[in-house]
Amino acid sequence: MKAVQYRRVGDSPEVVEVDVPEPGPGQVLLKVDAAGMCHSDIAVMSWSAEEFPYPLPLTLGHEGAGTISAFGPGTHRYSEGDRVAVYGPWGCGLCRACAYGEENYCRRADRLGIRPPGLGAPGAMAEYLLVDDERHLVPLHGLDPVEAAPLTDAALTPYHAIKKSLPKLVPGSTAVVIGAGGLGHVGIQLLRALSPARVVALDINDQKMELARSVGAHRTVRSDENAPEQIRELTSGNGAEAVFDFVGATATTRIAARSVATEGDLTIVGIGGGSVPVGFGTLPFEVAVSAPYWGSRGELLEVLELARSGEVRVHVDSFPLEETPEIYERFHRGEIPGRAVIVP
Ligand code: NAD
Ligand code: ZN
Ligand code: ZN
Numbered sequence: 001m002k003a004v005q006y007r008r009v010g011d012s013p014e015v016v017e018v019d020v021p022e023p024g025p026g027q028v029l030l031k032v033d034a035a036g037m038c039h040s041d042i043a044v045m046s047w048s049a050e051e052f053p054y055p056l057p058l059t060l061g062h063e064g065a066g067t068i069s070a071f072g073p074g075t076h077r078y079s080e081g082d083r084v085a086v087y088g089p090w091g092c093g094l095c096r097a098c099a100y101g102e103e104n105y106c107r108r109a110d111r112l113g114i115r116p117p118g119l120g121a122p123g124a125m126a127e128y129l130l131v132d133d134e135r136h137l138v139p140l141h142g143l144d145p146v147e148a149a150p151l152t153d154a155a156l157t158p159y160h161a162i163k164k165s166l167p168k169l170v171p172g173s174t175a176v177v178i179g180a181g182g183l184g185h186v187g188i189q190l191l192r193a194l195s196p197a198r199v200v201a202l203d204i205n206d207q208k209m210e211l212a213r214s215v216g217a218h219r220t221v222r223s224d225e226n227a228p229e230q231i232r233e234l235t236s237g238n239g240a241e242a243v244f245d246f247v248g249a250t251a252t253t254r255i256a257a258r259s260v261a262t263e264g265d266l267t268i269v270g271i272g273g274g275s276v277p278v279g280f281g282t283l284p285f286e287v288a289v290s291a292p293y294w295g296s297r298g299e300l301l302e303v304l305e306l307a308r309s310g311e312v313r314v315h316v317d318s319f320p321l322e323e324t325p326e327i328y329e330r331f332h333r334g335e336i337p338g339r340a341v342i343v344p
Helices: 039-044 145-152 156-168 184-193 206-214 229-234 250-259 297-308 321-332
Strands: 004-005 014-017 026-038 063-069 081-086 128-131 137-141 175-178 200-202 219-222 241-245 262-266 289-291 316-320 338-344
Touching: 004 338, 014 321, 026 081, 026 145, 039 321, 063 128, 063 145, 081 145, 081 241, 137 297, 145 297, 145 316, 156 184, 156 229, 156 241, 156 262, 175 184, 175 229, 175 250, 200 206, 200 229, 219 229, 229 241, 229 250, 241 250, 241 297, 250 262, 297 321, 316 321, 321 338
Parallel strands: 175 200, 175 241, 200 219, 241 262, 262 289, 316 338
Antiparallel strands: 004 014, 026 063, 026 128, 026 338, 063 081, 081 137
């Protein structure tokens, strides 16, 4: 089968021919219908050989949707031909976090060498994907796989982040979304669907700012050193009750820190290497800072419901698998608004 692999640190990803995997006991083989392209893939491919944590070659793709093609030995509850989305942050399934469906925070995954598809284990940018256990599958129930694949991360990750801040997003409040890309443009829709907050989106790219407005941002502001002042002006000097930084670079975490209100939430989702100082006098009083990772299995079910009801819709552009290396380059250059989805 064809697969998109990152083969050597520093090289571009390549389309290669590999064997179709055989499902072992309890495993499920999916015929991949769609695989989303995340900025985290670009981060992974920028790491040095010393810090690179996964075995190579690595088949990319941690956002997947597909059709069940075969089962390994053992009993199963799904059937061949069922169309499903893949919950990506696989855990041990047994620890306390996993018991709550929070496999993204599994306490034992690292120790046991359990890794998400595309982030250590072979990923979804291939004709077939081996899924470790049926519990990682969520039925699509009619959702289009191309739109559903990005829901497993580009929607699940902002959903998890935003849900925690909902008590602060009361009528009259303001939420700031920094970076209206794959995650951010869904974050805007989630904020609109789940809260009465006014949504202000920041980006540096005009096309992304336009997308932000078209998916429901009340205001867009250029992401530069004047942005915090503009946000304060829009909020009678108070700042925003919640700031979600979907870039996480030094420049944006600085903006986030200067834009958040007293008792606000500052959530850093992007992995751009930025940070905010926490300590008396460094931020407005009682700001809660967090850097969450992905989301829970239960939250993925909730996200799919929002997509089914039409409240959230990922802006997708689909491309054949053979074009993936070139699409990664275009994505890296900021030329793809919304999410690029690979269709093998
Ligand atoms: P993306 O490339 O689709 O979107 C990034 C957006 O940020 C683009 O619209 C870009 O124009 C904008 N941007 C770049 N620099 C900016 C700046 N200085 N100010 C404002 N906007 C700026 O990327 P994505 O796939 O949405 O991922 C976003 C980030 O989230 C990445 O760092 C990714 O690795 C990370 N991520 C984290 C998690 C997690 O669990 N924490 C999960 C998925 C992705
Ligand atoms: Zn991702
Ligand atoms: Zn666990």
